[in-house]
Amino acid sequence: MTFGLRTRLVVAFALVGVLAAMAVAGGMYLKARSVILQQAQDAAVLALTDGVNGIVPVGALPLTARQLEQIASGLSDRDDSAVAVYGDLSAGGLPLSVVTPELREAVRGGHVAWQRVSAGGVTQLVSGTRTAVPGLEVYALRSLEPAAASISALATIAWLYGAAALVVAFALALLAARSVLRPVRELDDAARRMGSGDLESRLDVRGADELAGLAVTFNHTADALGRHVDDLRRMEADARRFVADVSHELRTPLAAMTAVADVLDEEDLTTDGAQAARIVGQETRNLTRLVNDLMEISRFDSGAAALVLDDVDVSAAARASLRARGWLDSVETDLPTGVVARLDPRRLDVVLANLVGNAVRHGDSPVTVALRAEPGWIVVTVADRGPGLPPEVLPQVFDRFYKADSARARSTGSGLGLAIARENARLHGGTLVAENRPDGGALFTLRLPNAGGDR
Amino acid sequence: MSRVLLIEDDHAVRDGLRLALTRQGHVVDAVETGEEGLERLASSEVLVLDLMLPGIDGFEVCRRVRAAGDLPIIMLTARDDDMDVVAGLEAGADDYVVKPVRPRVLEARIRAVLRRGAAGEARSGPERHGALTIDRVGLVVSKDGTPVALAPTELRLLLELSGTPGRVLSRQQLLESVWDHGYLGDSRIVDACVQRLRSKIEDDSAAPVYVQTLRGFGYRFGPL
Numbered sequence A: 001m002t003f004g005l006r007t008r009l010v011v012a013f014a015l016v017g018v019l020a021a022m023a024v025a026g027g028m029y030l031k032a033r034s035v036i037l038q039q040a041q042d043a044a045v046l047a048l049t050d051g052v053n054g055i056v057p058v059g060a061l062p063l064t065a066r067q068l069e070q071i072a073s074g075l076s077d078r079d080d081s082a083v084a085v086y087g088d089l090s091a092g093g094l095p096l097s098v099v100t101p102e103l104r105e106a107v108r109g110g111h112v113a114w115q116r117v118s119a120g121g122v123t124q125l126v127s128g129t130r131t132a133v134p135g136l137e138v139y140a141l142r143s144l145e146p147a148a149a150s151i152s153a154l155a156t157i158a159w160l161y162g163a164a165a166l167v168v169a170f171a172l173a174l175l176a177a178r179s180v181l182r183p184v185r186e187l188d189d190a191a192r193r194m195g196s197g198d199l200e201s202r203l204d205v206r207g208a209d210e211l212a213g214l215a216v217t218f219n220h221t222a223d224a225l226g227r228h229v230d231d232l233r234r235m236e237a238d239a240r241r242f243v244a245d246v247s248h249e250l251r252t253p254l255a256a257m258t259a260v261a262d263v264l265d266e267e268d269l270t271t272d273g274a275q276a277a278r279i280v281g282q283e284t285r286n287l288t289r290l291v292n293d294l295m296e297i298s299r300f301d302s303g304a305a306a307l308v309l310d311d312v313d314v315s316a317a318a319r320a321s322l323r324a325r326g327w328l329d330s331v332e333t334d335l336p337t338g339v340v341a342r343l344d345p346r347r348l349d350v351v352l353a354n355l356v357g358n359a360v361r362h363g364d365s366p367v368t369v370a371l372r373a374e375p376g377w378i379v380v381t382v383a384d385r386g387p388g389l390p391p392e393v394l395p396q397v398f399d400r401f402y403k404a405d406s407a408r409a410r411s412t413g414s415g416l417g418l419a420i421a422r423e424n425a426r427l428h429g430g431t432l433v434a435e436n437r438p439d440g441g442a443l444f445t446l447r448l449p450n451a452g453g454d455r
Numbered sequence B: 001m002s003r004v005l006l007i008e009d010d011h012a013v014r015d016g017l018r019l020a021l022t023r024q025g026h027v028v029d030a031v032e033t034g035e036e037g038l039e040r041l042a043s044s045e046v047l048v049l050d051l052m053l054p055g056i057d058g059f060e061v062c063r064r065v066r067a068a069g070d071l072p073i074i075m076l077t078a079r080d081d082d083m084d085v086v087a088g089l090e091a092g093a094d095d096y097v098v099k100p101v102r103p104r105v106l107e108a109r110i111r112a113v114l115r116r117g118a119a120g121e122a123r124s125g126p127e128r129h130g131a132l133t134i135d136r137v138g139l140v141v142s143k144d145g146t147p148v149a150l151a152p153t154e155l156r157l158l159l160e161l162s163g164t165p166g167r168v169l170s171r172q173q174l175l176e177s178v179w180d181h182g183y184l185g186d187s188r189i190v191d192a193c194v195q196r197l198r199s200k201i202e203d204d205s206a207a208p209v210y211v212q213t214l215r216g217f218g219y220r221f222g223p224l
Helices: A005-055 A065-075 A101-108 A145-195 A210-266 A272-301 A314-324 A345-362 A417-427 B011-023 B034-038 B058-068 B082-091 B103-114 B152-163 B171-178 B187-201
Strands: A080-086 A089-092 A113-119 A122-130 A136-143 A310-313 A331-334 A340-343 A367-374 A377-383 A431-436 A442-449 B003-007 B027-031 B046-050 B073-077 B095-098 B127-129 B132-135 B140-143 B211-214 B218-221
Touching (some): A005 A065, A005 A122, A065 A080, A065 A089, A065 A136, A101 A122, A122 A145, A210 B011, A210 B103, A310 A314, A314 A340, A314 A345, A314 A367, A314 A377, A340 A345, A345 A367, A345 A417, A417 A431, A417 A442, B011 B027, B011 B103, B046 B103, B058 B073, B073 B082, B073 B103, B082 B095, B082 B187, B103 B152, B132 B152, B152 B171, B152 B218, B187 B211
Parallel strands (some): B003 B027, B046 B073, B073 B095
Antiparallel strands (some): A080 A089, A080 A136, A122 A136, A310 A340, B127 B132, B211 B218
């Protein structure tokens, strides 16, 4: 499971803040605690030894219980209770049971010794020492409660500061996350806009940090990308314009050649010259068709192609297309009358001429042209009984200059016919698809929108 | 057959078309510029006009020819941009062909714009339709007793429509009967001709009485 950048930043900041606060406050607490306790202990021990030095009487030994009592009471005051021990005798306000054997052992060994004991939840210090009187030990108990209270206050303050540090760290983390994440989000937005085609998308550069550097890099990259795209577009536009210009330039000489090509055909001669003239005449017409098709394609490419819409009786228009090319007798038709659609009759004629022309040339008869009206659409199908299209050819059959068999001799078409047919269908907002019939032969289906419906 | 005035600046195209049209029996007067052509309108029956000309261009020639009389005009253009076609038709051209054009196509268009008379039988005597008098035999149209000068295609369009008053004819039907274009024609030719006809016979072209539009269907003569 992964967390967002914001979550990770906040957690990291909080951890750092808490750890730092804990380290500082904890270290200070421990040190202060030991210093405070040490001072309290030192004070207690000092009070005991001072008391012992001042109070111990010089008299006959052994000491009596009463003397011990006096010594103990001399050592006792508001803070302390004491006990004096001499041999088996002991006297004073402090029960001897509080003094552990280890402590007594240390005191008998000649040390000034002390030990912390906890009685009733209160930390107290038992300190003991030998005295100038041989065999006399004195012990005093002093509460460390004031010191413990100071330490506890310290701990509370440490906790408070830790909590405050956590809150501040949290707030800082959010701020930092925002200041980091806002440029990141802006970068994300800008990149997204660019991805969706807005190459003008740029970032505002604020400050001079790494994110500002990233923004600068992004802008430079976007500039470079924009330049490349512009270059590519310009090159593509140049290429398209070149095709259009070449086609256009070819038209004027072709216009002159076409004007006289028919004259060559009319020469009723059998000489080589006449044969040559006929070839020139035929190829002039082929070249004219190629140039016209190139012009047509370049108009589609440049977006200059426009529909000239009219209300067209589709069956009559289809018959006229077939009749104009002498196909009306050789092609089977299923063209119900009364289907009227708003379309460009010239472009419908272009599509039909290409589809039927292909079927007549490459398929076997009978070629069938059928029309049907569907809600919102007219559908024209052109089917033949030939071998159909090889499956690998189907996806490319509408490509420009695509020839199903590269070894095949140049056909009479320009190689642009089906590409133009499909562009015409698209210009109408329709579709043209090629498929093979289950029972053999190719089937082209032209669907054109007919908003008006049939009347 | 006919006296054709050809205005075309490219000499090869000019020579080629002159040769082809001459072989089809026309008397061809081929000139290079619009200025030269405008001087020879009187001796011509039909004008074949290139749109791209040095000096005054084809559109301007079109307008001046229309202002001077009713010589049928066929635009000849290497550019079949829609804008050019529309501009040419608005300037007064009766029809257009796109270069390169086969001579037999041009020949058919020339014949069509020059064809006189209308489909159907010529009835005896002039017909009266409101203020309009149509003489199908004499091919004279007059309004309020004043003859109206109509170009051949305008006259044929009027005769075609008025031959069946009240019946709607689609643009494609009119292209077939008036322009011989069959079903493959450009309906804007009809619209441009209807506009010119209306400007001559209607009191108010914006509210036509004689040639009425039925949106989505076509045109209809009357009812008055």
